[in-house]
Amino acid sequence: MSDKSSRDLLGSASGSVIAWWLPIGAMLLAIPLSDGPKTVIWLVALVWMGGACFLNARRCGRVHCRYTGPYLLAMTLPVLGHGTGLVPLGDGGWHWLGLAVGGGTAAIWGLSERIMGRYR
Template sequence: MDGKKQDFLATLPGTLIAWGLPIAAMVAVIGVPHPVKTWVWVAGLLWMGAACLWNARRCSRAHCFWTGPFFLLMTLPVLGYGYGLLPLGGEGWKWLGAAIGVGAWGIIALTERDGKYS
């Protein structure tokens, strides 16, 4: 089986399960207070990070080798802000969301060229 057929991003169900559901959960709890929001975000990032690393192994998609660890590492500032250890002010969740989104898209832009695999 070639890499494209094994790629989660090649199918809508794969994309929705691997990234759509966790992103939807993270967005759904924006107005919910800590600790629920913190732990939903951590779970979403862990899920997406694991999906990226699994996808990297399955199809060798270049950006997955980088976005997987990125999502996993982003759990640390989320936990830090959620528990008051990282002072990001009253807009901290927006800053974290922006950092996660911009960071992921930046990694994809830098590592993928015309949808090519590594």
């Protein structure tokens, strides 16, 4: 195990669960809630995961974290807009936001590490 991989939060089950899987679970559990609580939960989860990505990028140089961190924080804007009604996305708005968060994060992760490698 390299020095960088030993500091990677994704390298340990507990680090992954705390940094990403708990907030993802909270977002999924919030789906049936009304817009107010759902918005708060999604915002907290996105900030938590984005912050974890920034921390992980700094700790170990994980490539995708350099890009998913800002992306997850940027996704708070459409979530806040839709959740408050300022940016109505229709009946499927939360569905589309979920796809954008999940699909965008997965695409950034896969493409960035395929092109640039796992660590820098």
